[in-house]
Amino acid sequence: MNTGEEITNCLTILETFPNELFMEVFSYLTSIDTIIAFSNLNHRFQSLISQCCEIFDLNSLNKSQCDFIFQIHNTNQWKSLRISNSDEKPYWMNHIIENYISMNNFSQLQFLSVGELKDKTQTLFFSILPSLTNLIYLSIESLCAKEIQSFDLPKLKKLVFSSCLSIDWIRNFSQIETIEYTINHFCENKDHLFWPLTIKHLKFVLMTSVEHSLIYDSLISLSQLTNLEIYQLQSGQVPMFGNQWEQLIHSSCPLLKIFRFYFLFRPLSLRDLKQLMNSYATPFFLKEKKWFVNCHLCASDRGRLYSKQTMFYTLPYPMKTLTTYKNSLKKTMSTLPIDDHVNIYRNVETLIYGNYLPINNDFNRTKINNLVIDTQFEAIHWLHTLTNLQQLHIDSYGYISIEQFRLLLDSASRLYSLSLRKSQLIKLTDDWNDFHICKHLSQKIRILKFQSYGNISECFNEYEIERMVSIFGNKCECLSLGVQIKTHTIEHILSRMLKLSYLFVFIPGNFQSSIKKQLPRSRPLTMEWLEKQQTPFNRSNCIFYGDLYGNHLLL
Structure with missing residues (x-):
């Protein structure tokens, strides 16, 4: 049999495979990968793609791929959509909303996640949103909602958003059960927060100072509430005493099963702190609900700044981010029996290592995926918690030796993002000459x-551009850096780093300012x-934004 006949027979055999087999193959691919790989083959594959491609995360696309997806696929069949701006792709969401999304193009959409909304993009988004009547889940990274009128999304069950105190726009959501609300800025003062009465799960994240009474009073009408979380991430008010919460739960929220919180505030006198702890050590908290709390005193010293804080939280530690301040994990008070004090940091995903901390049993089940090194770090003591590490940031105050960095890279098989100074990278690669470290970085780093x-x-x-490109050129998709001159440097990056989808370039300019x-x-x-x-880039396949603070290329 000649080669031509063999190819023909292979193609014939492939065409005889049942649809179920192809659907199984497609289930291992993303919708975007499936469309790019199998579109325009024949009518049968187009039909299969239409049936199985419903979930779309547009953040991983470049401009050409995005154009192709929207041109070839019917968005009225989409069930899930995620778009956002990021450090790796600023302006990306704005571009998509302004150029691709319009009324009635997503009639079957059930899950929608968008990034920070501002100005024109927010106005356009909220002109579209009321028409998405099949939405079950909605996430908005950030918005200012004081000008938005209320409306209903009749099937919406969960809302995640960050905003000011203006939340009247959600009052008419008739089926909502879960709200995760981050207060990240103030536009105007509010005397009351009004929630839909159907809420069962409510989460507050306080990024700015908020009166606790405002939160407390808003819960009085929520008789269906079963889960309550309050996380105060900036130093603020002393939390309410336990007896106040006990009274509220008995009178207004009798179905409450889960109560988690984290409060950061200035130190109290020992007498006042003991009173606060004792108010959460009643039979209601310890026996009836089995809700336990911890209290730590910690100190932060950075440069000339030195401050003391009190961390007060429910157990296990409820936050996904843990910062190690000086003495921060030296337990001062707890309502939890000592014998049960194991694995309390199992929820932590991001570790901000700001001060030396000896590893202990509290971290036995911790799997950190984001590590920020803000002081000297000995990786060898933490390797069992870093097997899932994906993102590594070495701050300007951070330090890790070449030997410890090599151990960390050997252990972190899933690492893909690295953030640091150029001078730090040069030291960690021994002036670009450590073969073992450079090989790891070449194989792992995409951001x-x-x-x-x-x-x-x-x-x-x-010269440094040439060395950097020789290490990261094969895998890197998103790159942010400064170059001393634009001649030969940017061109070299764009020509050699063929997988780049985003490039940020800063070119120092001369300027004078009285603003220090x-x-x-x-x-x-x-x-x-x-x-x-x-x-290979021009205005047909590249989105370009340039200003006085940097140049963004979305490729």
């Missing part, structure tokens, strides 16, 4: 961010300049 590019010494020269803390300014690039370079 690479260099910090402190406002300092010209932290910007790359032509003004952000460093960059020399702006233009699309005309880019099109003159020897790269």
